[in-house]
Amino acid sequence: MEFLYTHETLKLEFPLVRPEEAKYVILGVPFDGTTSYKPGTRFGPTLIRQATLNLESYILDYDIDIAELPIADIGDIAIVAGDPRKTADRVRETIEELRRVNPDAIPILLGGEHSQTLGAVEALKPASYVVFDAHLDLRDSYEDNPYNHACVARRIAELGIREALFGIRSGTKEEVEFAKENGISWVHARDYDFDSFIELVKPLPEPVYLSIDIDAFDLSLVPSTGTPEAGGLRFWDVIEAVEWLVENKKVVGVDIMEVGGTELGNVTALTAAKLLFYIIGALAR
Amino acid sequence: MEFLYTHETLKLEFPLVRPEEAKYVILGVPFDGTTSYKPGTRFGPTLIRQATLNLESYILDYDIDIAELPIADIGDIAIVAGDPRKTADRVRETIEELRRVNPDAIPILLGGEHSQTLGAVEALKPASYVVFDAHLDLRDSYEDNPYNHACVARRIAELGIREALFGIRSGTKEEVEFAKENGISWVHARDYDFDSFIELVKPLPEPVYLSIDIDAFDLSLVPSTGTPEAGGLRFWDVIEAVEWLVENKKVVGVDIMEVGGTELGNVTALTAAKLLFYIIGALAR
Amino acid sequence: MEFLYTHETLKLEFPLVRPEEAKYVILGVPFDGTTSYKPGTRFGPTLIRQATLNLESYILDYDIDIAELPIADIGDIAIVAGDPRKTADRVRETIEELRRVNPDAIPILLGGEHSQTLGAVEALKPASYVVFDAHLDLRDSYEDNPYNHACVARRIAELGIREALFGIRSGTKEEVEFAKENGISWVHARDYDFDSFIELVKPLPEPVYLSIDIDAFDLSLVPSTGTPEAGGLRFWDVIEAVEWLVENKKVVGVDIMEVGGTELGNVTALTAAKLLFYIIGALAR
Amino acid sequence: MEFLYTHETLKLEFPLVRPEEAKYVILGVPFDGTTSYKPGTRFGPTLIRQATLNLESYILDYDIDIAELPIADIGDIAIVAGDPRKTADRVRETIEELRRVNPDAIPILLGGEHSQTLGAVEALKPASYVVFDAHLDLRDSYEDNPYNHACVARRIAELGIREALFGIRSGTKEEVEFAKENGISWVHARDYDFDSFIELVKPLPEPVYLSIDIDAFDLSLVPSTGTPEAGGLRFWDVIEAVEWLVENKKVVGVDIMEVGGTELGNVTALTAAKLLFYIIGALAR
Amino acid sequence: MEFLYTHETLKLEFPLVRPEEAKYVILGVPFDGTTSYKPGTRFGPTLIRQATLNLESYILDYDIDIAELPIADIGDIAIVAGDPRKTADRVRETIEELRRVNPDAIPILLGGEHSQTLGAVEALKPASYVVFDAHLDLRDSYEDNPYNHACVARRIAELGIREALFGIRSGTKEEVEFAKENGISWVHARDYDFDSFIELVKPLPEPVYLSIDIDAFDLSLVPSTGTPEAGGLRFWDVIEAVEWLVENKKVVGVDIMEVGGTELGNVTALTAAKLLFYIIGALAR
Amino acid sequence: MEFLYTHETLKLEFPLVRPEEAKYVILGVPFDGTTSYKPGTRFGPTLIRQATLNLESYILDYDIDIAELPIADIGDIAIVAGDPRKTADRVRETIEELRRVNPDAIPILLGGEHSQTLGAVEALKPASYVVFDAHLDLRDSYEDNPYNHACVARRIAELGIREALFGIRSGTKEEVEFAKENGISWVHARDYDFDSFIELVKPLPEPVYLSIDIDAFDLSLVPSTGTPEAGGLRFWDVIEAVEWLVENKKVVGVDIMEVGGTELGNVTALTAAKLLFYIIGALAR
Ligand SMILES: [Mn+2]
Ligand SMILES: [Mn+2]
Ligand SMILES: [Mn+2]
Ligand SMILES: [Mn+2]
Ligand SMILES: [Mn+2]
Ligand SMILES: [Mn+2]
Ligand SMILES: [Mn+2]
Ligand SMILES: [Mn+2]
Ligand SMILES: [Mn+2]
Ligand SMILES: [Mn+2]
Ligand SMILES: [Mn+2]
Ligand SMILES: [Mn+2]
Structure with missing residues (x-):
């Protein structure tokens, strides 16, 4: 049954399609078990979706209305509290399910801890991993856990996937050496x-x-x-790079991670929501 | 298609039924066009639903698990911005739609401005209106608008519905006189x-x-x-009254209105969410 | 009429009279130089006045509309930053100025640190000082300053003024002994x-x-x-006492002090604003 | 001088002149009835004025002390809640009143919703409209209201006034087409x-x-x-443009709109307050 | 070396003794790995200690200055992120170390998640466990973890320790049944x-x-x-009970848990800090 | 006695040395008696230290781990409330004490009001004073106090110390003239x-x-x-300058002042903490 005036709450605001028909499939991962300093990324997916209410669906730069694109929103992963590996398994399995019914859809994760990117990468098996991050995330283990968010680029590198990291301004000597030994290139935020x-x-x-x-x-x-780290990138820095990437390379999956806070319409969520719309728009043009 | 690990976001957290099968039907009304002082009740329904994640579905006092009750959540009303009357019309029509397919369901509104109660009352045609409020809401018109939240009890009284008001600690001389002339009884929060x-x-x-x-x-x-007004009621004051009311009178509709703020898990939303669970539990026992 | 030390600021929302014609004269004292823990009482007068926008001017309990009473608002004292004594001198002189043109007006201070009460008391020369406070404020000196807010009741007692303190739940052994030796009676918040x-x-x-x-x-x-101290009084506790006091004793001056914060409509300011309206209403009935 | 629709409020901190003698006349418009996402611009005028307490009145760049300029502050417009058109009428009438007694004064509006700019433009009848905005504001109607803040540039264009828009990064296809068809030029924030x-x-x-x-x-x-939109202009971008504009063109009216929040000294209010001082300083040099 | 004017930061503000000489030994446990809803109890110990700066060390009710008591503060436990059991082991071992050098000292934990109480109980081996809590904490396992904060009273009961729970207003049917079968008595907050x-x-x-x-x-x-749960106890309810308990029973350990937030001087921290001072005062009189 | 798992709270997170052995000695100055607008710098030292928990101790740019450097943290100055001069005397004496036992150590102040820099400068007797500030701080007196934070550069200039000021965007005509007459050079933030x-x-x-x-x-x-002032410097602007300065000039003392707020992990504290690490790293390389 449908009501004349009601609409589903807290999905993206415009008409959505079923995952089978979608080109872009949004998936929330509200996990924050191993956050290092400020907790609260568990609310990230809800905050990003709610913040899209602030935005026009039409992207001026591209003359594209993303509300007219085939987008699905399959909700949030049921997390396994405190266990980044088991939760990432669920991310992986969910994306595998999706690919069985719709192999061409591009999953777009909204997080949640960066640790969860691993699940998506395992499911999608890309040849390369391009990441914007203040941190190298190349530790072997952090706080006794190899699946901590600070290790995600390391785990992905170990899968034989090539990597390039941008916006970096924090890391350890060991991470720098690991990058050097393994041919992982990165650019400091100062030099970006x-x-x-x-x-x-x-x-x-x-x-x-x-x-x-x-x-x-x-x-x-x-x-x-x-x-959060001082000295980071500006909004258009990242958009410009995203535009070049999707135009010049085949992109099979995307994520926007580590969004937190508790306030609806907070600056972080608004930045992430606009980034989300630009990413979808850039993929579609 | 359904995914193993995904769940719909920002509905109540437990299994919900279709409106046709429900005894309790939740409906959000995110309207705040005429709020007098602190804006933000537009986020009320989202905040209340999200705050239920903090709660056990089992009500200790009643030995009832409301997650096992037939509850539907039909989402939020698409508001008509700035127009409390047209939005309340949509509330009325939505409840009328509901009653055509399920005449016995009890609608539970989550608001949003108090002005929207009028739509529910028009649809449900109760003989009496029992309200907890700091304000009399008996003005003939407020800021040139007879459908302002400050007039809702007046509009309802004019429908010939009997009224009793509790927790009152704000009003005008005209409202007090209207109450006296029209046999509307009320209890000051100090005397409650x-x-x-x-x-x-x-x-x-x-x-x-x-x-x-x-x-x-x-x-x-x-x-x-x-x-917000100093000198109000405590949590158990209202619960105790709700318990008596649903045990001794036939209740055909309920609402929790004027919840605002922007922060997930704010005290107001947590109070409203727990009140919601007690109301459903009390109705069911 | 112009005062030497006051300046214009946000005023109460309803029609005001000139100080010469007023029965109640509001005066802000935005001083916070010696605040012990949470700074910010400098914004107190602005926050209280702004919070009155949330309130009806009609007091239900008294059938009085304070918007119809002869109230003046003479703005804020120009403070001497960091010097509670010199600022209190300006409070004293301003009230003396007022009394020369209108000896019967009741000054109502909005603060600002409790230290400033001394200036009002020096100008008004009451026989007794009745105070609601979590703290005894009977120190001889605090942080090397005898005019610190923690000493105000001591300074007033030394003027030969009788005292009674209510809501107390913090003090030192020396203050308790000073109270005992000087016949100053007080009631603990627990026993109030x-x-x-x-x-x-x-x-x-x-x-x-x-x-x-x-x-x-x-x-x-x-x-x-x-x-702020846990275990304090409730709103009606203080209102009830105010009502008895103004009915049974001649009151020549009133203040509401130590209101702080930076957020418009914060709970503290709303409590203070409603208290202000009740005090004026109680004085007038 | 008294205006029909204004009332006293918090004022700028330095000595002010009467509107008849002023070159610059500040007018608050605390209207937020049609705000799309974050409510609270109703507090804008109070927040901007209060934030000026943070600033030196001397502008280093211009060797001008704006405290020595003839500035009046005529308070805030008494808004018509929920009705942007009627409130804008009051803005228009107030500026017309002002111009009758002082035709050369430059009104400076502090808002409040952008919808209110229409009233000022109607009173001042400029030949051109230069605007900094993240949004085109060229919709024909928004949420059933042609006087919504999202339509203000459209309404002004329809008066035959030439327009140039800067900092744009949000709009609809229809707005872009309207701009093209009507010779309205604009610059995207990315290209500014x-x-x-x-x-x-x-x-x-x-x-x-x-x-x-x-x-x-x-x-x-x-x-x-x-x-709020990511990817916007920096402070000096706008100041530099303002300086060029007032030096090279006759400017008859200015506004700073859409300032919100509830916290005194919030970043938005501080930015607006400093902008206000630079605008007055630039006009005066 | 010692400096004339410096003091150690973020310990209790008054002179402390070495743990060997102390009667009361404070220990922070900044663990929040399994928090259910609002994250942030990791900052609890810091927030409580900082909030004591707001308080007099003299307890009016007891005529005792706790600054004159032999108190040690041994800092915070180095947590094992995400692992409540291993962190609780460290709590246990630390208290065992303490008892070897000072068997009569009473450890006072500041938390941090309630899960950590288990470590203290294992070290101290009390015959009974008296707890104030909104929740029964009697689950067998929660989110796949038997050492989750929601299971702590269950784990303690399984050690053969007698229990009494107060202030309860949340639980599951299974917990209620476990309590009944195991002779665990509890009082609902409504009935307390x-x-x-x-x-x-x-x-x-x-x-x-x-x-x-x-x-x-x-x-x-x-x-x-x-x-946080609506309908809870008031400050003096708990103080009164603590006073009776320490006067009538031998108490070997105490904790104040689940304090969170990020703001210095927040209401929760201030409540916890005052409670801490009363507990020490009551133990000492 | 030492415990296996405990660590001192709220010092820098890595192993510290005794002041006698240190090259870098951190000293907090939690003074905010004369803050002009937003109070709260009293919490600055605590907030900065706590924010360092967010950071890697390894500085990518320098290949230096500052956790391996000889750093001492001698805690906070016991301030004289409301008296910037007496508190600055304590800063001076503390640094003099330090220099007697360790003449080569570089003190690094964390503040707290800028007024306290005077004490450090008096102790260290540099030939030049290089400062980043939005304000000239060259007033002769402010709010009747020559030791107000707005006068600190003036007091230092009067000691015969050469000065250069950067990032300036606020001042008075008198300050500009004093600078000109005394050969004090400065760069506006716009021109920096x-x-x-x-x-x-x-x-x-x-x-x-x-x-x-x-x-x-x-x-x-x-x-x-x-x-806070709009139009200021970016993070790398200051770092680049610091790097040049410590490489090309002998630096005998450093401070980071005027950090405020009440929220742990606030943006200001995070910026200050990262700046602190870069300063130490740059000094050490
Ligand atoms: Mn990362
Ligand atoms: Mn990162
Ligand atoms: Mn109401
Ligand atoms: Mn109400
Ligand atoms: Mn006091
Ligand atoms: Mn007090
Ligand atoms: Mn606009
Ligand atoms: Mn805009
Ligand atoms: Mn518990
Ligand atoms: Mn609990
Ligand atoms: Mn400075
Ligand atoms: Mn400065």
């Missing part, structure tokens, strides 16, 4: 520009998975994330 | 006790509509409402 | 009831100055004050 | 630089009305506005 | 009074461990805890 | 670039004291400071 992005990403094999740890942005744009 | 409730409610004809303007509670419990 | 108030206040000589340090209330009602 | 401003503004006929929707700035500078 | 406390606690064997989950208090007093 | 820094600092005599009033940064990075 569009050319540095193209230079590193151009040689990467396809398909590509794109991960955006929201803390890649400057902390004035993303105060409500697990580990 | 359980006996005063029974005394006024016992003689009221059935069926009854129960409305709880969240500002009836003390402002320490509900800081995020449109017009 | 209406009878205890009447018992201590009845024998006090007139005229009386009434001071309400907002921290007398429970910290759930007044989180934004300099030194 | 000083040259782009001069190029579009230089050919515009005089006199000019300057409107600054505070959301033109990046959301890190203005989190407390109705619809 | 001093007599109910004495009745249940009087027959309990000694020594006793006292645990206070801060959510036992009403949510207006403790909004910043993991799972 | 790396070259302007080198040009002014290169000719300055050694040794140098470096002071960073956190309000030099843009208000989006430092909303929680006493007087």
Whole structure:
């Protein structure tokens, strides 16, 4: 039964399609078990979706109305509290289910801890992993847990996937050495520009998975994330890179992770929501 | 298609039934066009639903698990911005639709401005209106609008419905006189006790509509409402009255209105969410 | 009429009269130089006045509309930053100015630190000082300053003014001994009831100055004050006492002090604003 | 001088003149009836004025002390709640009143919703309208209301006034087409630089009305506005343009709109307050 | 080396003794890995200690200055992130270390999740466990973890320790049945009074461990805890019970748990800090 | 006695040395008696130290782990409330004490009001004073106090110390004239670039004291400071200058002042904490 005036709450605001018919499939991962400093990324998916109510669905830059695109929103993963590996398994299985009925759909994760990216990458098996992040995330283990968010790029590298990291301004000596020994290239936020992005990403094999740890942005744009860092990227820095990437490389999966806070319409969520719309728009043009 | 690990976001957390099969049907009304002081009740329905994640579905006092009851959540009304009357029309029509397929279901509104109660009352046609509120809401018109939240009890009285008001601690001379002339009885928050409730409610004809303007509670419990007032009721005061009412009178509709704020898990939303669970539990026992 | 030390600021919302014609004269004292823990009482007068926008001017309990009473608002004292004594001198001189043109007006201070009450008391020369406060404020000196807010009741006692303190739940051994030696009676918040108030206040000589340090209330009602304390009074406790006092004793001055915070419509300011309206209403009936 | 629709409120901190003698006349418009996402612009005028307490009145860049300029503050418009058109009528009439006694004064509106700019433009009848905004505001109607804030540039264009828009990063296809068909030029925030401003503004006929929707700035500078958008302008971008404009074109009216929030000294209000001082300083040099 | 004017930061503010000489030993447990709803109890110990700066060390009610008592503060436990059992092991071992050098000292835990109480109980081996809590905490397992905070009373009961629970207003049917089958008595917050406390606690064997989950208090007093619940206890309810308990029973350990938030001086922390001082004072008199 | 699992709370997170052995000695100055607008810098030292928990101790840019450097943290100065001069005397004496036992250590102050820099400068007697600040701080007296934070650069200049100021965007005509007459050079935030820094600092005599009033940064990075100003510097602007300074000049003392707020992990504190780590790293490489 349907009512004349009611609408489903807290999905994206415009008409959605069924996952079988979608080109873009949104999936929330409200997990924050291993957040290092500021807790609260469990509310990330809800906050991002709610913040899209602030936005026009029409993207001026692309002359595209994403409300007219075939988008599905399959809700949130039921997390396994405190266990990033088991939760990431559920992410992986969910994306595998999706691919069985719709192999061409591009999953877009909204998180939630960066640790969950691993599940998506395991399901999608990209050849390359391009990530914006303030942190290298190349630790072997953190707080006794190899599936901590601080290890996700390491776990992905160990799968034989090529990596390029941008916006970096935090790491350990061990992570730097691991990167060097394993041919993982990265650009410090201080040195980041569009050319540095193209230079590193151009040689990467396809398909590509794109991960955006929201803390890649400057902390004035993303105060409500697990580990905000001064000296980060600006909004158009990332958009410009996303545009080049989706135009020049086959992208099979995307995520926007580490969004937190408790306040509806907080700056971090608004930044993530606009980024989400640009990503979908860029993929579609 | 259904996914193993996904669940719909931002509905009540336990298994819900279709409206045709429900005894209790939740409906959000995210309207805040005429809020007098603190804006933000537009986020009320989302905040209340999200706050239920904090609660056990089992009500200790009643030995009832409301997760096992037939509850539907039909989402939020698509509001007509700035127009309380047209939005209330949609509330009325939605409840009328519901009653055509399920005449016995009890609608439970989550608001949103108190002005929207009018739509529910028009659809349900109760003989009496029992309300907890800090304010008389008996103005003829407020800010040039007869459908302002400050007029809702007046509009309902004009339908010939008997009224009893509790927790009152704000009003105008005109409202007091209107109440006196029209046989509307009310109890000041300073004088409120359980006996005063029974005394006024016992003689009221059935069926009854129960409305709880969240500002009836003390402002320490509900800081995020449109017009919070010091000196209000405590949590168990209202629960005790609700229990008596649903045991002794036929109740055909209920609402919890004027919940606001922007922070997930704010005190006002938590108070409203627990009240919601007790109301459903009390109705069911 | 112009005062030497006041300046224009946000005023009460209803029609005001000139100080010469007023029975009640509001004066803000935005001083917070010696606040012990939470800073911010400098914004108190602005916050209280702004919070009155939330309230009806009609007091249900008294059938009085305070918007029809002769009230003046002479703005805020220009403070001497960091110097409670010099600022209190300006409070004293301003009230003396007022009394020269209107000897019967009752000044109502909105603060700002409790230290400023001294200036009002020096100008008004009451025989007794009745105060609601979580703290004894009977220190000889605090942080090397005898005019710190923690010393105000001591300074007033030294003027030969009789005192009664209510809602107390914090003090030092020296303050307790000073109270005992000087016949200053007080009631602990745990033991407070209406009878205890009447018992201590009845024998006090007139005229009386009434001071309400907002921290007398429970910290759930007044989180934004300099030194909030758990276990305080409820709203009606204080109203009931005020009503008895103004009916049974000649009151020459009143204040509501230690209101702080930075958020418009915060719970502390709303409590203070409603208290202000009740005090004016009670004085007028 | 008294105005029909204004009332006293918090004022700027330095000595003010009467409106008849002023060159710059400040007028608050605390209207937020049609805000799309974050409510609260009703507190904008109070917040901006209060935030000026944070600032020196001396503008380093211009060697001008604006405290020495002839500025009047005529308080806030008494709004018609929920009705942007009727409230804008009051804005128009108030400015017309002002112009009858002082035809050369430049009104400076502090808002409040952008919808209210229409009233000022109707009174001042500029030949051109220069606006900084994240949004095109060129809709024919929004939420059934042609006087919604999202339509203000459309209504103004329909008066035959030439327009140039800067900082744009949100709009609909219909708005873009309307702009194209009606010769309305605009610059996307991504493409904005000083040259782009001069190029579009230089050919515009005089006199000019300057409107600054505070959301033109990046959301890190203005989190407390109705619809904050990532990727906006920086502070000096706008100041530089204002300086060029007032030096090269006759400006007859200015506004700073869509300032919101509830916290005194919030970042949005501080940005707006400093902008206000620079605008007055630039006009005066 | 010692400096004339410096003091250690973020310990209790008054002179402390070495643990070997102390009667009361404070220990922070900043663990929040399994918090159900509102994250942030990791900051609890810091927030409580900082909030003591708001308080007099002299307890009016007892004529005792706790600054003169032999108190040690041994800092915070180094937690094992995400693992409540391993962290509780560290709590246990730390208290065992303490008891080897000072068998009579009473450890006072500041938390942090309620799960950590288990470590203290294992070290101290009391005969009875008296707890104030909104929740029964009698689940066998929660979110796949038997050491979740929702299971702590169950784990303790399984050690053969007698239990009495007060302030309860949340639980599951299974917990209620487990309580009944195992002779665990509890009092609902609605029914709680001093007599109910004495009745249940009087027959309990000694020594006793006292645990206070801060959510036992009403949510207006403790909004910043993991799972705040409306309808809780007032401040003096708990103090009165603590006084009776320490006077009538040998108490070997105490804790104040589930304090959260991020704001210095938040209401929850202030309530916990005052409770801490009363507990120490009551133990000492 | 030491415990296996405990660590001192609220010092920097890594192993510290005794002051006698340190090269870098941290000293908190929690003074905020004369803050002009937003109070709360009293919590600055606690907030900065706590925010370092968010950071890696390894500085990517320098390949230096500051956790391996000889750093001491001697806690906070016991302030004299309301008296910036007496508190600055204590700062001076403390640094003198330190220099007697360790003449080569570099003190690093964390504040607290800028007024306290004077004490450090008096103790260290540098030849030059390099400061980042939004304000000139060259007033002769402010609010009747020559030791107000707005006068600190004036007091230092009067000691015959050469000065260069960067990031300035607020001042009075008198301050500008004093600067001109006394050969004090400064760069407006609008005009600031790396070259302007080198040009002014290169000719300055050694040794140098470096002071960073956190309000030099843009208000989006430092909303929680006493007087935040739009149009400030970005993070890397200051880091780049610090790097040049410590490489090219002998620096004998450093401070980071005017950090405020009450929320753990606030953006201002996070910016200050990262700045602190870069300063130590730059000094060490
Ligand atoms: Mn990451
Ligand atoms: Mn990261
Ligand atoms: Mn109401
Ligand atoms: Mn109502
Ligand atoms: Mn006091
Ligand atoms: Mn007090
Ligand atoms: Mn806009
Ligand atoms: Mn606009
Ligand atoms: Mn609990
Ligand atoms: Mn518990
Ligand atoms: Mn400074
Ligand atoms: Mn400064």
